[in-house]
Amino acid sequence: MAINTKYQSVVSEKTEGGTTYKETFYGTRAEMEELRDSLEMGVATDYGYRRRATVTQGAGAIYECAVEYSSTANDSNVVGPSDDFDKVTCTLDTGVMSVPLESLENYRTNWNYYLITSASTDEDVIPPFWETEKTTIIPEAYSGDYRWIKNISDLPTEKNPETGVSWEIVKEPTKPGVEAVDRITAVVTETCYFRTDKQASNFVVGRLNKIKAAYPTDTFGIVGGNWKCDRATVNWNGKKWVATLTYTHSGDDKGWDKDLYEEATI
Numbered sequence: 001m002a003i004n005t006k007y008q009s010v011v012s013e014k015t016e017g018g019t020t021y022k023e024t025f026y027g028t029r030a031e032m033e034e035l036r037d038s039l040e041m042g043v044a045t046d047y048g049y050r051r052r053a054t055v056t057q058g059a060g061a062i063y064e065c066a067v068e069y070s071s072t073a074n075d076s077n078v079v080g081p082s083d084d085f086d087k088v089t090c091t092l093d094t095g096v097m098s099v100p101l102e103s104l105e106n107y108r109t110n111w112n113y114y115l116i117t118s119a120s121t122d123e124d125v126i127p128p129f130w131e132t133e134k135t136t137i138i139p140e141a142y143s144g145d146y147r148w149i150k151n152i153s154d155l156p157t158e159k160n161p162e163t164g165v166s167w168e169i170v171k172e173p174t175k176p177g178v179e180a181v182d183r184i185t186a187v188v189t190e191t192c193y194f195r196t197d198k199q200a201s202n203f204v205v206g207r208l209n210k211i212k213a214a215y216p217t218d219t220f221g222i223v224g225g226n227w228k229c230d231r232a233t234v235n236w237n238g239k240k241w242v243a244t245l246t247y248t249h250s251g252d253d254k255g256w257d258k259d260l261y262e263e264a265t266i
Contacts (some may be wrong), residue, residue, distance in 0.1 A: 018072035021047040032065040090218035095187040098180040115171040118160035119145040185251040193240040200243035204232035210264040225250035
């Protein structure tokens, strides 16, 4: 049985001395006792200071938990009930993520690889594939005499057994030391307010580092790709429990790789 608010149980009263507020929930005994134990007494809320939580038996197996709040006329930091609870608001920001050179559409192997050769010739010959190749696979016609290496330390010390010639660098990288580039992407932060820390925690649980099946509540017109939850926080702001979820856009239409990241089920 889910926790529900009892019909016509909300009582709010204001007098010259202050305000009182009472709300009653119902469910199983275990649910009501868990609700009671989760509530911190003496803290300020939109209803006043939480003073008391009482569990009583209702009809049969149904139990009730009455939560009471009160504040005096001098409690200026406490305001009345708010309609902000459970409403998600979103903000748009930008973030930077690092993507490997190899993922770029115009990537060329010669950007970050050395080309080495052991060709049996007195003159170094630059093969035509050096300018156009996108992988480290050497075309078959040149495979015996050329190789790509990432670091100078990878240069073989032994001679090529087929040619009897030592390996040497014939072309250095055109973008030495560069392995990744920055990609600016959209970041959306969802914020929602709750009455209890448990409600706030339930809002964020199970989403971290996962792809959200549905987009964030507001994507600000950004289409294509998908979103991954990279940060979640729950905190008390003095009046409400604040839960936030931060989603990062994939930055392209391919989306975050679903082989690497799970999809959130909530």
